[in-house]
Amino acid sequence: MNRFDRQINLRGFGTEGLAKLQKASVLVIGAGGLGCPALQYLAAVGIGTIGIMDGDTISLSNLNRQILYGESDIGQKKAIVAGNNLLNKYSDIKIDIITDYLNTNNALGVISSYDIIIDCTDNFTVRYMANDACALLNKPLVYGAIYEYEGQISLFHAENDKGLSFNYRDLFPHPPDLDEIPNCSETGVIGVLPGIIGTIQAAEAIKYLLGLGNLLVGRILYFNMEQMFFYEVDIHSQQELTAYRPKSGAEFRAFDYSLSCAAVPVIDWNSAYEIFTLNPDKSIFVDIREADEVPRVNHVKCVEYPLSEFDEEIISFDDYSNLFVFCQHGIRSVRAVSLLKRKYTEKKIYSIKGGVMEGNSPIFKTTKNHA
Amino acid sequence: MENFKTNKLKLLAFGLVAERMNLSSIEIEDIYTVNELQEWIVRAYPQLKNVKYSIAINRKIVKADSAIPWGAEIALLPPFSGG
Structure with a gap:
């Protein structure tokens, strides 16, 4: 046997x-x-x-x-x-x-x-x-x-x-x-x-x-x-x-x-913040989550463009060289980066790994000055 | 007798295509070529514009210039990548 x-x-x-x-x-x-x-x-x-x-x-x-x-x-x-x-x-x-x-x-x-x-x-x-x-x-x-x-x-x-x-x-x-x-x-x-x-x-x-x-x-x-x-x-x-x-x-x-994903640069929050602090005037965080997703990020250098309304023809980042795109888990942000890269071939556009749920960045701790 | 004259086709959607159409099966009418089908899909479901998929007619993959027989079963078959 x-x-x-x-x-x-x-x-x-x-x-x-x-x-x-x-x-x-x-x-x-x-x-x-x-x-x-x-x-x-x-x-x-x-x-x-x-x-x-x-x-x-x-x-x-x-x-x-x-x-x-x-x-x-x-x-x-x-x-x-x-x-x-x-x-x-x-x-x-x-x-x-x-x-x-x-x-x-x-x-x-x-x-x-x-x-x-x-x-x-x-x-x-x-x-x-x-x-x-x-x-x-x-x-x-x-x-x-x-x-x-x-x-x-x-x-x-x-x-x-x-x-x-x-x-x-x-x-x-x-x-x-x-x-x-x-x-x-x-x-x-x-x-x-x-x-x-x-x-x-x-x-x-x-x-x-x-x-x-x-x-x-x-x-x-x-x-x-x-x-x-x-x-x-x-x-x-x-x-x-x-x-x-x-x-x-x-x-x-x-x-x-x-x-595939290898074509989109993915970085963590800390590396993103390091690059951001080197050139804050030319850098911006882009939140592509829908309005009901929490926690919200209220940093002064963070703009909101929900992916459901995303139109790369209308969105303008002409003043910036570094874009840090994030969502809740770092999934949708990869897609958003690939859309933005079609319009801005010269800019450095990153997807943030793990998204807000992996959030550990100084940008979470500052609040936007609401006028 | 009216129904007898209508070319009714069954359209099946798989994977991401089904998700974007928000259905897995639908009956369509009076489409006779794959080119006509593709034009209809883009009109009816613009969210599929950039989605790649193969088209099967009566369970055979066909090319873009193929005819669609009367009453055919059409399947929209995207590639999957997960593992």
């Missing part, structure tokens, strides 16, 4: 199936809400080598969905804790721990060492990067992503029975502009949703390695947990779209993927 008895007995699996999985290597990019359930099932099924790639550390707000971590892990690297957790459970697998984020310098090297890649990241920048790297290396990529109560899954760069393969850019040729994205990582989420989507991603990777059943090649599966339905859509391969992605390793390494 061994720990794989029940799957060896499964129709279509057998000892041959187990041998395939034990020889296989799978890279999971992102060990968060999608990555944790995917990693758990890949390790349980006996994948021989699992790469865990994530540069992030564990925080308290991760624990509602990132089920490989607990309270005592806060502050530690996700890749290390996830890897050790799985190795403690299963002695017969190998884990590669990679404590870096995917970037254009490391992507091709890391991805080339694995048989199949699972995209469990949380932003468009890395999703397009992973897609283009897998296109160059001809590596199958299990794509999964979530938004509030919904998810989507597909398998890119793997051939269907007609020899056709599909990729992310067939569906969405370009990343959305920054201000179209509600935020990068702080949309509300309930853990079972990435649990379902990440588990489907693991299922597709396992099926691909086994050569089992029908894969999500040439189709994308949408899932809505709130209304509880799946919706499947056929994808067309759009060869003309290959022009949008890099065609060589050198082109890939030079390609600019910085369209």
